Every structure is written in structure tokens, then in C-alpha cells.
Amino acid sequence: MNRQLTPDGVLRLINGYWATGIIGAAATHSLFTHLEAGADTVSRLAVAARISERGTQTLLDGLVSLGLVELDDGRYRNGAEASAFLVEGKPSSLSSLAQLKLNQMAGLQVLPDVVRAGGPGVGAATEVADNPHWERVVPAIAAQSVPAAVIAADLLGLAEAGEISILDVGGGSGIYSAIWLERNPAARSTQLDWAPVNAIAGKLVAERGVADRFTCIDGDFHTTDFGTAAYDLALYSHVAHQEGADGNVEAFTRLREALKPGGALVVCDYVVDGDRSGPPFALIFASEMLLKSNQGGTWTRDQYHAWLTQAGFEDITFHDAAPATLIIAR
The missing domain is CATH 3.40.50.150 (Vaccinia Virus protein VP39)
Structure with a gap:
């Protein structure tokens, strides 16, 4: 019997920008770093990050969904990838990159036009010496x-x-x-x-x-x-x-x-x-x-x-x- 198709996979991809938003926001508030330091409940993490408990719970739900944070008997901890690549101060930390990508999300709105043209056009590229970015x-x-x-x-x-x-x-x-x-x-x-x-x-x-x-x-x-x-x-x-x-x-x-x-x-x-x-x-x-x-x-x-x-x-x-x-x- 053939498995009935569901839109779950496609919906997750269509809403994929939420992953960038959740990871970028979590990195902005150092959630991965606080988790690594032992703030393992919603209330402890909210206090450590100085953000609302509602916001903390929402980010944790998203990070659990993405497989970056694990939940066990009411306690949260970084998964292996988050511990290796999203904790601030580690040589391989991509926390700053996550925040950078969050700020770049709006730039994707022009992708349909760029696809049509085959490129961003003269003067649109950012690779110039004096760009403050x-x-x-x-x-x-x-x-x-x-x-x-x-x-x-x-x-x-x-x-x-x-x-x-x-x-x-x-x-x-x-x-x-x-x-x-x-x-x-x-x-x-x-x-x-x-x-x-x-x-x-x-x-x-x-x-x-x-x-x-x-x-x-x-x-x-x-x-x-x-x-x-x-x-x-x-x-x-x-x-x-x-x-x-x-x-x-x-x-x-x-x-x-x-x-x-x-x-x-x-x-x-x-x-x-x-x-x-x-x-x-x-x-x-x-x-x-x-x-x-x-x-x-x-x-x-x-x-x-x-x-x-x-x-x-x-x-x-x-x-x-x-x-x-x-x-x-x-």
C-alpha cells in the first residue's frame, strides 16, 4: 500500500526562514552559551539571558524542533552540534554568523528578479574594499x-x-x-x-x-x-x-x-x-x-x-x- 503524501515536508521548507530567525535570535541572546553553562530550565535560561520566559520557551520549542537542543524530563541541554558550533568563545563558533544571516534575510526578496536577470547587475555586488560591512x-x-x-x-x-x-x-x-x-x-x-x-x-x-x-x-x-x-x-x-x-x-x-x-x-x-x-x-x-x-x-x-x-x-x-x-x- 502506497504511503499517503502529506504536505509536512514542503511546509517545513516553505517556512524554513523560521530556522534562520530562531537560531539567529537564540544566538543574539546567547542561549546556547547559557545552556552550556548549566541554565537548563526555562526560568533559569530566561534570567541568564535577561529575556521573557514566554520568549525563552518559544525559542526552546523551535530549537528542539530543529534538533539543536534536547529536552529530557523538563531539562534542556545543547545537542552535540549546538555545543560544538554555537557556543560563544569556542574557536569553531558560528554564533556571529547566525546573527549575520538573520539580518540578511530581507535580501532574499529580490531573488526572483535576480533569477530572471541572471545576476544582481552592475554595482549591486557587495565585494568592494571600502564596504563597512x-x-x-x-x-x-x-x-x-x-x-x-x-x-x-x-x-x-x-x-x-x-x-x-x-x-x-x-x-x-x-x-x-x-x-x-x-x-x-x-x-x-x-x-x-x-x-x-x-x-x-x-x-x-x-x-x-x-x-x-x-x-x-x-x-x-x-x-x-x-x-x-x-x-x-x-x-x-x-x-x-x-x-x-x-x-x-x-x-x-x-x-x-x-x-x-x-x-x-x-x-x-x-x-x-x-x-x-x-x-x-x-x-x-x-x-x-x-x-x-x-x-x-x-x-x-x-x-x-x-x-x-x-x-x-x-x-x-x-x-x-x-x-x-x-x-x-x-
């Missing part, structure tokens, strides 16, 4: 790169690599440099990014105690010289999705020239399968690029392989760093 965006997105940075460090054997030089193109928060320099006390890293972004990175790297081996080049990577045979490692993390095919091939070619013989390029991004059937996060992230860039997207493994080969790389491997993929090219 970097002060909030750059620190908020740093934590999502922590797992991939750690995986890459292990894959490359950075701890035992000795005196190496690193070029991080479009390095943003500097989180890769911070983690890699912590792993290897003999390494040095140079970040190329816009001056306002580099200033933010400098603060993060200083907080991690490795600022003495971190330098910045202020500029646009499209036009700034990378040098020739100057670096042992080069990093191109979450930049490729902002570029089209020609832009990525051009960048990969210049990065190949910037590497010393035997050097490696690390690319990190949301990579989709060849038939575009998955992974889910990489597929849905394409809409972010449609909204915010006129040439970006989420690219397939085959496209990355072809672009890197065209740029002169011969040994190209792919490694899981969910939801991202790491590509190591030599």
Missing part, C-alpha cells in the same frame, strides 16, 4: 573555515614542514594563517587582501599570538603581483566561487608561477558533483552567488580539475572538509 562579516565567517584549515594542515604535514613561506590570496579573517602558523612555529605567512580586511586579520592573528610571522599586502588580487617562485604554499580559500572560469584560470596560473618548485596550491570551496546532484550545501550556496556576484557560482570537480590543469598543475587531489572540499594541486 567587512567589520562584521569577516569575523563572523572566520569560524566556518576552522575545520578545513585544520584538515589541510594535517594533509600537508605542516607541523613537520620546517621553514616554509605561505601566500594566502583573499585571506579575509586570517584564520588559515593563524592556524597554520600555530601548527608550524618556523613558518611565515603573507596575506593579500584589501586594506580594511587585512586590518581585521591582523587583530585575529595577534590574538592567536603569531603576528610576528604574519605580513599583509594591501591590494586587489586581480591586479597585484604574486611574485615568481616565492612561496612553498599558496591558499585560495572561498574565492573561486566569486569568480568565473576565466578569472579562476588566470588566478591559478599566476599562483602556479608564484610557487617554488615542488610547492602546493590549496583551494577550499563548496564543490559540487559532476552531475550537480550534490552535496546539498554546495548546491544551495549557488543562490548566494547569484544574489551577490555577476559571474560566480558553485563549480564542479571536473571544472576545477580542468582549470588547474590548464594553469600548469599536474597532481590534483580532492579531500572532504564538509561542507567544503579541499583541493591540493602541485
Whole structure:
């Protein structure tokens, strides 16, 4: 007998914006942090967060529904994912990102028009050097790169690599440099990014105690010289999705020239399968690029392989760093 279809799944997706709202509001009031500290009832949590009991109960109901918070005999606690990724102060905390996304929800209203046009149009993209939103965006997105940075460090054997030089193109928060320099006390890293972004990175790297081996080049990577045979490692993390095919091939070619013989390029991004059937996060992230860039997207493994080969790389491997993929090219 066939199972009768119900609209439950579709209704949950249509109302999916509630997940962003609930998680963003909970992060704004530090609910995950208070839960982690032992505020395990509605009344205790309301007092700790300085919010109403009605509001607290509503957020907890939503978080239980989303599977982020667990309820046992009237007591609430963070689930494993909330404990790992939503408690403030932890290196991998995405709490600030949750609040950022809550504020960006209204921007989705233009998606039907952007879909029709095929992009946001001239002047609509936010990727410009002097945009004041970097002060909030750059620190908020740093934590999502922590797992991939750690995986890459292990894959490359950075701890035992000795005196190496690193070029991080479009390095943003500097989180890769911070983690890699912590792993290897003999390494040095140079970040190329816009001056306002580099200033933010400098603060993060200083907080991690490795600022003495971190330098910045202020500029646009499209036009700034990378040098020739100057670096042992080069990093191109979450930049490729902002570029089209020609832009990525051009960048990969210049990065190949910037590497010393035997050097490696690390690319990190949301990579989709060849038939575009998955992974889910990489597929849905394409809409972010449609909204915010006129040439970006989420690219397939085959496209990355072809672009890197065209740029002169011969040994190209792919490694899981969910939801991202790491590509190591030599």
C-alpha cells in the first residue's frame, strides 16, 4: 500500500526562514552559551539571558524542533552540534554568523528578479574594499573555515614542514594563517587582501599570538603581483566561487608561477558533483552567488580539475572538509 503524501515536508521548507530567525535570535541572546553553562530550565535560561520566559520557551520549542537542543524530563541541554558550533568563545563558533544571516534575510526578496536577470547587475555586488560591512562579516565567517584549515594542515604535514613561506590570496579573517602558523612555529605567512580586511586579520592573528610571522599586502588580487617562485604554499580559500572560469584560470596560473618548485596550491570551496546532484550545501550556496556576484557560482570537480590543469598543475587531489572540499594541486 502506497504511503499517503502529506504536505509536512514542503511546509517545513516553505517556512524554513523560521530556522534562520530562531537560531539567529537564540544566538543574539546567547542561549546556547547559557545552556552550556548549566541554565537548563526555562526560568533559569530566561534570567541568564535577561529575556521573557514566554520568549525563552518559544525559542526552546523551535530549537528542539530543529534538533539543536534536547529536552529530557523538563531539562534542556545543547545537542552535540549546538555545543560544538554555537557556543560563544569556542574557536569553531558560528554564533556571529547566525546573527549575520538573520539580518540578511530581507535580501532574499529580490531573488526572483535576480533569477530572471541572471545576476544582481552592475554595482549591486557587495565585494568592494571600502564596504563597512567587512567589520562584521569577516569575523563572523572566520569560524566556518576552522575545520578545513585544520584538515589541510594535517594533509600537508605542516607541523613537520620546517621553514616554509605561505601566500594566502583573499585571506579575509586570517584564520588559515593563524592556524597554520600555530601548527608550524618556523613558518611565515603573507596575506593579500584589501586594506580594511587585512586590518581585521591582523587583530585575529595577534590574538592567536603569531603576528610576528604574519605580513599583509594591501591590494586587489586581480591586479597585484604574486611574485615568481616565492612561496612553498599558496591558499585560495572561498574565492573561486566569486569568480568565473576565466578569472579562476588566470588566478591559478599566476599562483602556479608564484610557487617554488615542488610547492602546493590549496583551494577550499563548496564543490559540487559532476552531475550537480550534490552535496546539498554546495548546491544551495549557488543562490548566494547569484544574489551577490555577476559571474560566480558553485563549480564542479571536473571544472576545477580542468582549470588547474590548464594553469600548469599536474597532481590534483580532492579531500572532504564538509561542507567544503579541499583541493591540493602541485
